Amino acid sequence: MQKSIDQINERIRDGNARVVTAEEMPRIVADLGEKKALAEVDVVTTGTFGAMCSSGAFLNFGHADPPIRMERVWLNDVEAYGGLAAVDAYIGATQQSTTREENYGGAHVIEDFISGRSVELRAISRGTDCYPRRTITTELLLENLNQAIMCNPRNGYQRYNAASNTTDRILHTYMGMLLPGCGNITYSGSGLLNPISNDPRFRRIGSGVPAFLGGAPGMVIGEGTQASPGSGFGTLMVTADMKRMNPEFIRAATMTGYGVTLYIGLGIPIPVLDLETVRSTAVRDEDIWVDVIDYGIPTRSRPSLSKVNYAQLKSGVVELRGEEVRTSPLSSFRRARVVAEELKLWIQGGKMTLALPTRRIDSEKISQPMHETVQGPRVLEIMDRRVIAIGEGEAIRTAAQKLLKGETNHLPVINEQGVLVGIVTTYDISKAVVNPAKGPLVKDIMKRKVITTTSEEPVDIAVQKLERYNISALPVVDREFRVIGMLTAMDLGKLFGGRWLK
Amino acid sequence: MKLLVTFSRKEGKKPIIAQVVRDTGVLINVERALIDSSEGEALIDIPDESCRLVKEKLEGMGAAVRILEEELNLDEAECVDCGACVSICPQEVFSFDGNWKLRMEGKKCVLCGRCIEICPHRALSRKGEA
Known part of the structure; x- marks a missing residue:
């Protein structure tokens, strides 16, 4: 048995359509079986x-008198993209205010407009023969705009990896605070x-399909940016x-600690036309798996700590x-x-009929990382290759001599195998002189917790470590934790005037 | 019951909490403390029935004592029940009810301030500072 979209729309118009939410569907299919569920259910609503950071809106302000060709545009001090004709702009959700930083941004401008509050428009221009005006400032309500069309490049991620943090400090991320x-x-x-x-195969969701967006009837334009449905991350x-x-x-x-974003309500109704749609809409939380990603590792491919499903995540406690x-x-x-539920009411009440995609979304596509032609500097290129180290069993006095001779302030401490076991600084030695009670050897006074870098690490990451721990040098270690160099704040100076400033 | 105890250290470093424990026999749980060279603030938890005794004793030793009740304010108009606060709270003040509505048990709060800092919708504040 199959149903046509016209049959379903007819039933919607007659007020006879059976509409259920995606939360109700697994139970219905379990109770009735797939065939009866297909006969029984016409539409499944999702939500x-x-x-959703990748969101924003096209705005048209209408022409002023004398007219202006806006080149740079601010709304409540949040810059909107003005490189679109004279009085069009795109306000992006994550753009932050020039005056209030992360406390106010494009998302707030959008919310203020929708809530009926007035927003100050400021724009500047160099002035042309046809658009002589150079500046404008005015207060606008949403009703004063010709168009305010939300157009979000990437919404509705199919699923999203969970986040955790193996480091010993709090991280502030777009996934919230990670302890x-x-x-x-x-x-x-x-x-x-x-x-x-x-609808992971995109059989029903595609270009032209109706949607609920922010409380308004809207539409799917098509594939979202960075969509990777082939790996289960469609957008x-x-x-x-x-x-x-x-x-x-x-x-x-x-x-x-991250910035502004926009919370959006998005729902798409799925017409139940065949058994495959019955099966796909019967998906349960237990069936949707994601990785728990370690946000403590500052690289693109962060390691996965575990695999969990949404039922486990929603239970409030996960074993990790x-x-x-x-x-x-x-x-x-x-x-x-x-x-x-709202979308269900719309369809039951005949306010929204359904459509099939006018263009299908490629469900096999996999998103690619950035193609980088110029690699940023790595520690290897600026580190100091002279290694002045000291054994843990040496006298403090020997350490002091080494520091003086090497004209350095940091002395990595190594054991008999040459493995890094600690660090002493001129400060530690001064302290030991003033207060000799701790003992006469380097190992008595060294700091055992050493923050290190590797030769392959990007300099930006190493700099973050220096700043975060408020230190001025990092031992560079190899895989066996042997010291192969030092990176000090002084070495960073090599970045200036060198090839990296080109 | 939770008490916020503030004291000056100008008259010397008296171990006032230890003293009160010894004198009253009440087991005091220090949940949060911030002490620097000139003053200190400690948030302590004690059995309800010992409240008066401990409070009077502390005040007798020169400390200022305030009984903490529901100190955290949740702005229902701003909260969207996202739950960002649930897992970061050391006291498990926040949870969901059966309908995924955020539930707050303000009595457990020790005013660490973490949830106020991170609430994406700025829906949480300390009473009197809203």
């Missing part, structure tokens, strides 16, 4: 409500309610009229490395449900 020593796990997405998780580009949105479903937010770790969703499952 998600979470932080040291894997003290917590954060995750995002609504699991079984996520739109793409209910969508979506649009809707901001003038019809509701602040309940559009909320500006700040991830402390033999310990029970508490979880935080960063998206609101409560509001995701409201989105799916």
